[in-house]
Amino acid sequence: MVAIMDKHLKKISARLKSLVKNRDLNQSILIVGKDGIGKFKLVMETAAALLCDSQAACGKCFGCKNVRKLQHPDFLFVFPFPRIKPESRKNTVFTFSDPVSSNARYSDDTRDEIDNYISSRLENPFAIVDFEKKENIPVEVIKDLILALSKKPLLGGRRVVAILNVDKMAFGAADLFLKVVEEPPDDTHIILTTANPDQLMPTLLSRTDILKVPPAGIEDMEKYLIKKLEVPENQVAYLARMSGGSPGRALYLAQCDLPGRRDIIYSFFEKLLTRGKLSELIEETGREYSGGSYSVGDIRLDFEIMESIIHDLFLLNENQLDNHFINVDIKDKLGKWEIPEIESLEIWKGCCSEVRKACLVNNVSVNSAMTFFYISCADSIDNPVRVRMKLP
Numbered sequence: 001m002v003a004i005m006d007k008h009l010k011k012i013s014a015r016l017k018s019l020v021k022n023r024d025l026n027q028s029i030l031i032v033g034k035d036g037i038g039k040f041k042l043v044m045e046t047a048a049a050l051l052c053d054s055q056a057a058c059g060k061c062f063g064c065k066n067v068r069k070l071q072h073p074d075f076l077f078v079f080p081f082p083r084i085k086p087e088s089r090k091n092t093v094f095t096f097s098d099p100v101s102s103n104a105r106y107s108d109d110t111r112d113e114i115d116n117y118i119s120s121r122l123e124n125p126f127a128i129v130d131f132e133k134k135e136n137i138p139v140e141v142i143k144d145l146i147l148a149l150s151k152k153p154l155l156g157g158r159r160v161v162a163i164l165n166v167d168k169m170a171f172g173a174a175d176l177f178l179k180v181v182e183e184p185p186d187d188t189h190i191i192l193t194t195a196n197p198d199q200l201m202p203t204l205l206s207r208t209d210i211l212k213v214p215p216a217g218i219e220d221m222e223k224y225l226i227k228k229l230e231v232p233e234n235q236v237a238y239l240a241r242m243s244g245g246s247p248g249r250a251l252y253l254a255q256c257d258l259p260g261r262r263d264i265i266y267s268f269f270e271k272l273l274t275r276g277k278l279s280e281l282i283e284e285t286g287r288e289y290s291g292g293s294y295s296v297g298d299i300r301l302d303f304e305i306m307e308s309i310i311h312d313l314f315l316l317n318e319n320q321l322d323n324h325f326i327n328v329d330i331k332d333k334l335g336k337w338e339i340p341e342i343e344s345l346e347i348w349k350g351c352c353s354e355v356r357k358a359c360l361v362n363n364v365s366v367n368s369a370m371t372f373f374y375i376s377c378a379d380s381i382d383n384p385v386r387v388r389m390k391l392p
């Protein structure tokens with residue numbers, strides 16, 4: 001399993017190791033790539049190399065072994081997490097927080113969720129772990145981190161700070177953290193990851209060395225889906241393309257009913273394109289989304305499917321049916337639709353990302369967001385003017 005999943009990481013992993021070995025690694029690096037592509041694996045390898053007795057991630061010394069278990073005292077590991085329940089007494093979540101001086105208050109439920117997250121990641125470094133609620137990196141955690149960094153490394157050697165999904169810092173946390181990146185303490189390395197570099201402050205980007213993780217090849221993804229995930233053969237091509245070259249994403253998609261979800265969304269788009277059935281469409285989307293039992297992962301998946309259909313409509317419009325097509329298994333069905341003009345498709349695309357953000361970041365109800373999406377798309381077929389969503 002590891003060989004197929006790791007192939008695309010070989011080059012970047014070797015580069016990181018040689019930078020550590022030659023002491024050429026910038027004090028702050030930012031690893032950029034899709035969710036589940038292997039950023040966490042690279043973080044762990046780099047941290048192990050930095051804290052290894054022989055700086056080669058030998059896998060046998062104290063440093064290597066304890067980094068691997070996330071138990072090294074000078075490996076300060078941070079990631080976004082959700083607040084499951086409010087808590088009134090002092091309670092910290094990360095080991096570097098000093099329980100006496102910290103102002104953090106987290107419930108035992110939150111800590112349990114964090115423990116689950118850590119064990120899932122250690123079991124499979126590519127796994128995409130969805131939380132029950134929306135996650136972020138609270139300002140209290142950054143304050144605790146800064147306090148920990150004001151002291152000497154516990155073992156007197158190097159220290160590594162790793163922050164996953166650094167784009168998910170809460171209000172106020174990012175500004176505070178920027179000061180650390182601007183002047184990191186001696187012997188402290190900072191490793192950051194993100195899937196959304198466009199959401200980071202330009203000053204943060206300019207202070208770090210950016211390393212982009214390349215996607216795995218389509219053929220490798222297909223092999224992985226067939227051999228390791230035992231996905232039915234007629235779904236393999238579609239799933240491989242939906243994964244965008246991310247093994248973790250492929251695993252995630254293989255575990256949810258992707259073709260079933262696409263059937264539902266496909267029927268919405270079909271109604272949208274056979275004009276005149278708008279009221280029926282609105283009724284159906286209302287029935288689908290009004291229940292409110294959607295998790296963040298479900299909503300994200302629906303948006304990905306919508307984006308993939310719009311992506312393919314662009315290709316159909318331009319008659320570019322090469323291997324970038326995503327919904328390859330239903331290409332013939334999509335090809336029979338009356339494809340809207342590019343101006344309209346641009347509106348669909350813009351509207352889709354706006355509505356996605358409204359749901360996932362600004363907590364707009366899925367039902368009203370989806371209704372807005374389909375009405376705007378229908379409108380734009382005859383009148384390609386962009387309507388902006390008004391947030392409540």
Ligand SMILES: [Zn+2]
Nearest residue numbers: 052058061064
């Ligand atoms: Zn070692």
